[in-house]
Amino acid sequence: MKKVGVCGLFGKGEQLLNGQTVKTKMLTDELKQAFGSKSVKTVDTYNWKGNYIKLIKKCFQLIRSCENIIILPAQNGVKVFPALFLILNMFFKKKLHYVVVGGWLPELLEKNQTLKNILSKFDGIYVETHSMVNSLKKMGLNNAIYFPNFKRLNIIEKNSLIYSTEGPYKLCTFSRVMKEKGIEDAIEAVESVNNEYGRVIYTLDIYGQVEGNYKEEFDVLQKTFPEFISYKGVVDANKSVNVLKDYFVLLFPTYYEGEGFAGTILDAYASGVPVVASNWRYNSEVVQDQLDGLIFENKSVEKLKEVLIKIEENPNIVNEMKGNCLKRAKDYTPEVIMNDFCKYL
Numbered sequence: 566m567k568k569v570g571v572c573g574l575f576g577k578g579e580q581l582l583n584g585q586t587v588k589t590k591m592l593t594d595e596l597k598q599a600f601g602s603k604s605v606k607t608v609d610t611y612n613w614k615g616n617y618i619k620l621i622k623k624c625f626q627l628i629r630s631c632e633n634i635i636i637l638p639a640q641n642g643v644k645v646f647p648a649l650f651l652i653l654n655m656f657f658k659k660k661l662h663y664v665v666v667g668g669w670l671p672e673l674l675e676k677n678q679t680l681k682n683i684l685s686k687f688d689g690i691y692v693e694t695h696s697m698v699n700s701l702k703k704m705g706l707n708n709a710i711y712f713p714n715f716k717r718l719n720i721i722e723k724n725s726l727i728y729s730t731e732g733p734y735k736l737c738t739f740s741r742v743m744k745e746k747g748i749e750d751a752i753e754a755v756e757s758v759n760n761e762y763g764r765v766i767y768t769l770d771i772y773g774q775v776e777g778n779y780k781e782e783f784d785v786l787q788k789t790f791p792e793f794i795s796y797k798g799v800v801d802a803n804k805s806v807n808v809l810k811d812y813f814v815l816l817f818p819t820y821y822e823g824e825g826f827a828g829t830i831l832d833a834y835a836s837g838v839p840v841v842a843s844n845w846r847y848n849s850e851v852v853q854d855q856l857d858g859l860i861f862e863n864k865s866v867e868k869l870k871e872v873l874i875k876i877e878e879n880p881n882i883v884n885e886m887k888g889n890c891l892k893r894a895k896d897y898t899p900e901v902i903m904n905d906f907c908k909y910l
Contacts, residue, residue: 566630566631566632567603567604567605567606567630567631567632568600568604568605568631568632568633568910569596569600569604569605569606569631569632569633569634569635569910570605570606570607570608570627570628570630570631570633570634570635571589571592571593571596571605571606571607571608571635571636571637572607572608572610572624572627572634572635572636572637572638572646572650573585573589573592573593573607573608573609573610573635573636573637573638574586574589574609574610574611574637574639574642575589575590575593575607575609575610575611576609576611577609577611579611580774580799581611582741582773582774582799583741584666584667584823584825584827584828585637585639585666585667587802587828588637588664588666588714588828589637589666591715591716591717592635592637592664593605593607594717595715595717595899595903596635596903596907598899599903599907600907606627606630606631608620608623608624608627610638610642610646613642621649624646624649624650624653625653628650628653628654628657628659629657631659632659632660632910633659633660633661633662633910634650634654634659634660634661634662635662635663635664636650636661636662636663636664637663637664637665637666638663639666639667639823640669640673640823643670643673643680644680647663647680647683647684647687648680648683651683651686651687660688660910661686661687661688662687662688662689662691662909662910663684663687663689663690663691664691664712665690665691665692665693665697665825666693666825667693667823667824667825668693668694668697668823668824668825668826668846668847669822669823669825670690670692670697670701671697671700671701671704674701674704674706675704681704681705681706684706684708685705685706685708687708688708688909689708689710689909690706690708690709690710691710691711691712691906692709692710692711692712692825693712693713693714693825693826693847694711694713694825694826694847694850694851695711695850696847696850697709697825697847698710698711710909712902712905712906713826713897713902714825714826714827714828714831714897715831715897715898715899715901715902715903716828716831716832716835716897716898716899717898717899718805718806718831718832718835718894718898719806719835720806720835720891720894720895720898721806721810721835721836721837721891723837723888723891725810725837726837726887726888726891727810727811727837728884728887729813729880729883729884730880730881730884731880732764732765732766732767732877733765733766733767733768733793734766734767734768734813734814734876734877734880735767735768735770735811735812735813736751736755736767736768736769736770736812736813736814736815736816737769737770737771737772737797737809737812737815737816738751738769738770738771738772738773738815738816738817739772739773739800739805739809739815739829739832739833740773740817740819740827740829741773741774741775741776742771742773742774742775742776742779742783742796743775743776743778743779743821744779744782745819745820745821745822746773746817746818746819746821747816747817747818747819747820747843747863748771748783749786750818750864750866750869751769751771751816751818751869752769752771752786752790752794753866754816754818754866754869754870754873755767755768755769755793755794755873756791756794757866757870758870758873758874758877759791759793761874762877765793766873766877767793767873767877768793768794769793769794769795769816770794770795770796770797770812771794771795771796771797772797772798772799772800772808773799774799783796805832805835805836806832806835806836809832809833809835809836809838810836810837810838812836812838813838813880813883814838814839814840814841814876814883815829815830815832815833815838815839815840815841816840816841816869817829817830817840817841817842817843817848817852818841818842818843818861818863818869819842819843819845819846819848819863820843820845820863820864821845824845824846824847824848825846825847826847826851827848827851830842830851830852830858831894831897833890834857834890834891834893834894834897835890835891835894836890837887837888837890837891838887838890839857839858839859839883839886839887839890840852840857840858840859841858841859841861841869841872841873841876842858842859842860842861843860843861843862843863843864843869844860844861844862844863845863845864848860853889853893855886856886856889857886857889857890857893858886858890859872859876859882
């Protein structure tokens, strides 16, 4: 009998960099470290709609052979997989765990009583922020458990921190490249500040996988970039800190509907780089304003611009946060977070 079965989006053979795939792989790797590779079995839900009969068989085999079942479905899969495993569990009586990726579940359950009833029968619903735990408990889901995002990163040493006191200051974004992640807001704010000062105060580098439905639009946008803005492509997960540590600030002006505890914030903290984030969804719970980052009003280029001007006038606002970023990064290592999670298995 295997200790854990994981049913999630692995995207075998594809380079998928969305939060669901990244978290599924990351969690599975840590479970293998904790219990041994032979104690962990997986089912890949990639393109599950194309062959759902085969997938149901795999799920049956998974629950039959594992003590604990962990599922990580996104908005479409959550309509299917919790119910499927609850039905299968009528025969097997295993422990069922739902690890939520992103911050959309409370709103969905407010409109879906059936799904709420199904999830109430799980041993645990693991969500990324305390606010989500509170929201679910108010609905009567007392099986909601705090399980923040985490990453296995090489946190830089304090003596390796890079401080800047004069421009141009290097800024970056480090997320999927899509309109809802605030990419265009970041571009507009940087251009506006530089134009206002009549010189290059900030440079902006954009990293990340361009979303398919945004690619054409982004290609057109790139042709308008001034010399101080550039797209730098995709960075391997294990190289994120090496890339980010040279930056002054990471911009995260997201208004993406499914945002939870974004992994990019952890990449920045491990690199000693403060985050300037919109107050969208759960950002203001994750980023501690004035301590390891700065929060501004979401969907407001003007407010982002005000923050950038404030930083230009006093760059030590950012420099003094860098050490705090490293401390925060240490709070979200796998050793800290997985130790608590594994107690539930």
